[in-house]
Amino acid sequence: MDVTAVIREVLTEEGRLGLPLADIGDLDDLYKRGLTSHASVGLMLALEDRFGIEFPDALLAKATFESIGAIRDALSTLGVVGDTAPTSVE
Template structure:
């Protein structure tokens, strides 16, 4: 990936690839309320891990960490910083 890493763009792109409707443009909006299923969440995890070259530790794979775009970005920030 060239230029500064935009985690929000990575997350939204991953969500758009699995959700039938794109997520609304509100980083605090509930993704499950927008129809994100647990299976789709796993697909987002795999996509984000591949895109960023990271592994999300099992202990962080709690549904609450994937409840909104903002929560996912907050989860990823320290993981990406550790690889920089």
Template sequence: MAPVKEEKVEDIVVTVRGILEAYGRLGDGPLEVSDDDDLYDVGMTSHASVDVMLALEGRFDLEFPEEMLRREVFQTVSSISNAIQELFKGE
């Protein structure tokens, strides 16, 4: 999948949800969490979260800086989407 630059917030959220479905190891089928549910509480391991980070970096063609590599940033669909938006703004 080629890297893309998503500008719209809703597109970012959809892409993030797709990546979590593919790499979050949160069960088969559609992601059954709201945008604000704690992904770690519903079973995302730190191992899986790394795969999610890598997939996000590849898909959005960006690098999460060190200060963003913390649990809070990858805790919910919203927090991940906000972090990506922030990185786009900084570019």
């Protein structure tokens, strides 16, 4: 499973970013790209459904969802790993 691709898919559905996801790098700050706190919660719930996991309280922080890379790191601590694409270094 390409975890990054799934994150991007969920972000497209839930992020309400108003710009094409192709324009967003893995390390870009999603909040600066328009992710609101309410949209980040929708994103969190959708990721939980998609991966069958539950974010513990310790991960319910703004930083957890601030970039695609950060989300991938958080998911990996919950045992969600796969064929992750290399993190962009732009």
